[in-house]
Amino acid sequence: MSEPNSKPAWGLLQQDIVELLRAKYWNNTKNLKSLLTGNTAFPLQISLKPPKGNAALNHLSHFQEFVDSWRSFCEQAEDKSLHVKVNWDTVRFRMLSEQRVPTTMTISDITALAQMLGSKQERQLTDWQYRIAFIFDSLAIELLKRTVHPIKSNYEHELFIELIVNLEALSAFSDSDLKLLVKLIPQLYKGMGRGCYLRALPVIVVDTKFIEKNLRFIESVTSAIIDRSAKEVGLLSWLDCRDKPKDWLLVKPLCKNAEDALGGLPLLRMSSETLLSFELPAKNILVIENDQSCLSLDTIPDTIAVSGGGKNVSWMKANWLASKRVAYWGDIDSEGLAILSDVRSKLSTVIPLMMDSDTVEAYLDRMVDEPESVAKEPVALTDRELILFRMLRNGDFGCTRLEQERLPIDFVYEKLRLWAE
Known part of the structure; x- marks a missing residue:
């Protein structure tokens, strides 16, 4: 026989049913919408879990509470005109004779369900x-x-x-x-x-x-x-509306002629979509992964820098780039080399700058760890670049990333001017 004070699994009371209905139907968005649209049909039949066999004898007080609570509920439902029906069966229990026992609840529609759950x-x-x-x-x-x-x-x-x-x-x-x-x-x-x-x-x-x-x-x-x-x-x-540009790129002329050709603007923003068709007025186009590295530059002959795209290099398939000298400069890590690979797949003539093992060796003490390495090997790297990619990913240099911002500005200008001139 069960402990007298333990609550049995049978005989759900009104508060139990309310909690069940709230969790299963009202607070479950998928089920609620299914009811509202008619995909789940009313009426709902909810079992009150009446006792079976000798279960009622083992918990007579709970059995009495179970029956009385639903009898009281039926009286209140009638007074309030609730569209909820409790179904009763006559059951013969040994030692208890015949008893009228609540068995199921029928909820006729969404209004009745809301009434059941509360104001x-x-x-x-x-x-x-x-x-x-x-x-x-x-x-x-x-x-x-x-x-x-x-x-x-x-x-x-x-x-x-x-x-x-x-x-x-x-x-x-x-x-x-x-x-x-x-x-x-x-x-x-x-x-x-x-x-x-x-x-x-x-x-x-x-x-x-x-x-x-x-x-x-x-x-x-x-x-x-x-x-x-x-x-x-x-x-x-x-x-037939155009998408609002989400990928604004920073465009910075690095010489006076280029700045004059852009209306005298020292900085401007263009979308990738615009750059696909708008030819920048300089012979040299320098693509830089990071905005801050771009902002640190000035006075590179016949050059315009484009930065801030990160992985977004879709604009580099623009036809007008074929007539330019284009260089790419990014972080030396697995992701930076993966972006370089993506750039080269769109523009085979691109020249990588300061993204080699010599640069890594020169500034080993400035390296940090990349948060997460790229797992898949890029397909458009040269043999030397692929070796560097593997060495970085394997941690052969101790750390796995040399950020472009960590390179000294005199070193950067030397490399850029050699390329541009």
Whole structure:
């Protein structure tokens, strides 16, 4: 027989069921959305785990509490008109005669589930219902004004699904955000951006920062109402808007002629996309991994430096670079040599500067350890570079990285001027 004060595994009480429902359905985002969209069908049948065999005899007090608590719950549910039903069976127990025992709970719909869990969940559900109803009702009015570009017929179900899928974003919207959303969607049509940046999109009333901030949510709603391809290709592509540049590179002319040719600007930022087509006005192009190393330079004849790309060297496949003398200078470590390999795969004539074993040997005392070495051997290194890559990765120099910033400026200028002149 069990200890008298230990709680058995059978006979779930109301607080047990509430905790179970909250964990399994409400706090589990995937399960909650499945209920809201109808993928998981109501009614829910929840077992109350009634006792079996002689279990009730071993815990008579718990059995009585189990039965009484659900009898009391049924009375309260009836008074409050809860859409929750407790199902009872008549069970014959040895020494206890026949007993009416609660066996399962039936939860009829999402409203009943929220009622079961408490006022917080009821408020959440009411808030979601308000937001969804506002979008449906307001969009119906606004879409009537859309005369040129068609919308999908019978879009309501698809829109509802997308709103539930994006429930977190929808919940974060203020009332003013909801109004902006329903003003925006009817204005959108395929190709309206005409190759401009998103911030230049020709919309009225709505600010384009709102679009940028809520791009994925707007994409889902647009896909549901107007054109499914908006989600398939991405909203920016569907609108024919250019991506905002994310990879600004530092461009620094290193002589007066180059600076004059760039409008007298001593420093400027260009995106990788721009540099693919914009030819820099100097014979020598020096590509540097780190911005700080670039900023330390000045007075290199007929030279413009480009820095800050790190691993992003995609722009170096630009056709105009074929007519230039191009050098690359980065850290001497496995990652720096891997970037050099990537550069060479795009521009075979690139000249590496200060990325050799002689430089390492000269400044061994300035080396540090690379946080994590590149595992895969680069494919576009020379034999000597590949040997250096392996030696660095194996720790043959004691440490594994010589950062370009640790090289003395007089040494750097000597190497750069020899290359440039």
